[in-house]
Amino acid sequence: MAPCVHAQAPAAGCGSATQPERVAVWPNAPGTMRLESIRYSPGSLQILNQLQLPEHCSYEALGSVQQASEAIRAMKVRGAPAIALVGCLSLAVELRAGAGGPGLASLVAFVQNQLRLLVAARPTAVNMARAARDLARVAAREAERKGATEETVRERVICFAEDMLEKDLKDNRNIGDLGARHLLEHTNPRGGKVTVLTHCNTGALATAGYGTALGVIRSLHEMGRLEHTFCTETRPYNQGARLTAFELVYEQIPATLITDSMAAAAMAHQGVSAVVVGADRVVANGDTANKIGTYQLAIVAKHHGIPFYVAAPSSSCDLQLETGREIVIEERPSQELTDLNGVRIAAQGIRVWNPAFDVTPHELITGGIITELGVFAPEELRAALSASVFSEGQTLDNLQM
């Protein structure tokens, strides 16, 4: 089968642990380079194993949906957009290898079953569920078309999955630029520059590239308007200390790592202009599920009168849920909290609660919700999105796949 026109060429590695090798250059951004969490070419999918960052930079091939589902559940690859991309591209690899069938009906059923497996891996982020609904619809509609063959069904699903890569990168560029401009207009830049505090990892390691909240920081830096970044370590998985710090150092963006417990003091004494975080699921009223610790950052930002922004593509929005109370919050193994690099740090016998996310009420998102379509107040989101990108109908939860 001929590859869809936009398949990515395989890229170089990411070099040594401390000095990662430079890889593809951002479109329209002279001089900056990017890390790649995902490497894809027709029939081949590799992920950067993020459990080993920042010490070791190694790519792992994923040849099946089962392997992708295991890698997502283990958080070798994480980040709402990256999870959806890896899930869908793993299905594309399987289909190109001839999996599924024989016959149109069994091929469509195979696609639906594989997508269910991927959606179940991590339930809070909506991106995989949204992509699964869309891909299942693409497969079913092609199979119903007069003259359809197994080949055409495979090709339609593969092209849809490959399209997602380019779209995510383009969306992140828009999120970065729109968010940077809004932030500069709505805060009081000292000397024309702003200081931003961010949480978890929302950069190239959580997406197809550039990032969402970290994309805003990249755009500010590219405009010469970023004074400084504070990134929180983001216990217990340490996405900030291990991944965001890695990206910021890699691109020589001025930044300081702080513990999660230092965030209030940083907002009180370090001239923070704005807080910008990512999202795993933004619902219709603007309530947002994001990495655990986000909710308290929003409370502290409100106390200090610092604008609090959520940056997320429309693919992270779920208008079929009215409020954040409906969002399923993933709970993760206690070892992620009791152990550090395989060494136990918590007292034996202590009970553990380890929710991977919390929900920030829309009232605390005072800066706005930055999407690729624009920056919206929470109360504007539903109208802004439902007109432009959301095909209503099938709900995400009861995927009739």
Ligand SMILES: CSC[C@H]1O[C@H](OP(=O)(O)O)[C@H](O)[C@@H]1O
């Ligand atoms: C653009 S990534 C969005 C989101 O995903 C991260 O969660 P995880 O690392 O557990 O997959 C974090 O909540 C980011 O804000």
